[in-house]
Amino acid sequence: MDALDRQIIAALRENGRATYADLGRKVGLSASAVHERVGKLEATGVITGYHAVVDPSSVGLGVTALISIHPTDTADDDEVAVALGELVEVESCYRVAGDESFIVKVRVATVDELERTLGRLRRIQGVARTRTTVVLSTRFEGRPNTAGVGPDA
Amino acid sequence: MDALDRQIIAALRENGRATYADLGRKVGLSASAVHERVGKLEATGVITGYHAVVDPSSVGLGVTALISIHPTDTADDDEVAVALGELVEVESCYRVAGDESFIVKVRVATVDELERTLGRLRRIQGVARTRTTVVLSTRFEGRPNTAGVGPDA
DNA sequence: GTTGAAATCATAAAGAC
DNA sequence: GTCTTTATGATTTCAAC
Numbered sequence: 001m002d003a004l005d006r007q008i009i010a011a012l013r014e015n016g017r018a019t020y021a022d023l024g025r026k027v028g029l030s031a032s033a034v035h036e037r038v039g040k041l042e043a044t045g046v047i048t049g050y051h052a053v054v055d056p057s058s059v060g061l062g063v064t065a066l067i068s069i070h071p072t073d074t075a076d077d078d079e080v081a082v083a084l085g086e087l088v089e090v091e092s093c094y095r096v097a098g099d100e101s102f103i104v105k106v107r108v109a110t111v112d113e114l115e116r117t118l119g120r121l122r123r124i125q126g127v128a129r130t131r132t133t134v135v136l137s138t139r140f141e142g143r144p145n146t147a148g149v150g151p152d153a
Numbered sequence: 154m155d156a157l158d159r160q161i162i163a164a165l166r167e168n169g170r171a172t173y174a175d176l177g178r179k180v181g182l183s184a185s186a187v188h189e190r191v192g193k194l195e196a197t198g199v200i201t202g203y204h205a206v207v208d209p210s211s212v213g214l215g216v217t218a219l220i221s222i223h224p225t226d227t228a229d230d231d232e233v234a235v236a237l238g239e240l241v242e243v244e245s246c247y248r249v250a251g252d253e254s255f256i257v258k259v260r261v262a263t264v265d266e267l268e269r270t271l272g273r274l275r276r277i278q279g280v281a282r283t284r285t286t287v288v289l290s291t292r293f294e295g296r297p298n299t300a301g302v303g304p305d306a
Numbered sequence: 307g308t309t310g311a312a313a314t315c316a317t318a319a320a321g322a323c
Numbered sequence: 324g325t326c327t328t329t330a331t332g333a334t335t336t337c338a339a340c
Contacts, residue, residue, distance in 0.1 A: 019335095029327095030327055032326080032327070032328085033325070037325095
């Protein structure tokens with residue numbers, strides 16, 4: 001992982017569909033060289049995937065909420081995590097330090113559906129209590145943090 | 154936006170580097186047709202971008218935290234949001250309902266840097282108090298929610 | 307929507323630094 | 324080892340239909 005790799009990574013975080021030729025022009029390498037570098041970054045798990053980002057409301061998911069999940073005394077965190085993973089509306093799942101055991105981000109169509117999702121969450125074995133914070137607006141999300149991937153890092 | 158568009162969107166959320174030819178084979182259209190559809194989805198703001206997902210630790214960002222930001226009585230939320238956006242370590246920023254005004258996700262290299270980030274956050278005009286929850290592990294993150302984009306939606 | 311054609315790109319093999 | 328060049332097939336992209 002050298003400065004060139006970091007430049008390539010930064011470019012692919014900006015535009016995940018950039019062609020190898022594009023990337024090569026940007027960093028001053030041939031497309032082949034970039035291709036090989038990206039392949040290695042993928043193989044070593046540095047780049048884990050490429051995803052299109054979709055406007056949630058456009059696909060009928062206008063309600064976002066952040067939910068703290070408090071465990072029961074006897075909760076098995078791994079089991080809870082698996083159960084959380086089975087709910088498609090749970091988009092992200094973080095195991096955290098503190099009172100709660102997990103914080104999850106859910107996206108649903110309506111507050112009605114949010115209510116149903118909360119019901120499903122509470123029915124999971126090991127979940128004692130949830131605390132829901134409704135997102136009013138997303139200022140930005142998943143923004144590339146260039147602190148670690150800049151060309152001069 | 155028809156079922157074909159939704160299938161294409163779902164496929165691009167799975168693999169943002171899928172070729173138009175691939176997508177065409179998957180949904181039963183020519184590459185040209187897919188190309189045109191995707192162009193329209195981009196132009197209308199349904200698809201907002203494509204991003205490589207990078208393993209945070211691999212780029213020296215091993216510490217993730219979720220931070221609640223409590224406003225002062227006279228806080229201007231828009232100004233606070235702008236100030237939050239200026240910190241590169243703030244990866245996501247949600248305006249929320251409830252006691253706090255924002256919840257942000259930050260990624261930094263070390264807990265030392267987290268401490269410095271908290272200092273920067275507290276120094277923002279309009280920020281009264283922060284509450285930090287450290288992420289121990291990310292079970293999954295930004296997972297495609299197929300509820301709204303499935304072929305049979 | 308499709309097909310067809312030209313430009314561009316991906317990809318692997320070859321050899322040069 | 325990494326890069327460039329080279330070469331071929333696939334893909335993109337824009338016509339015209």
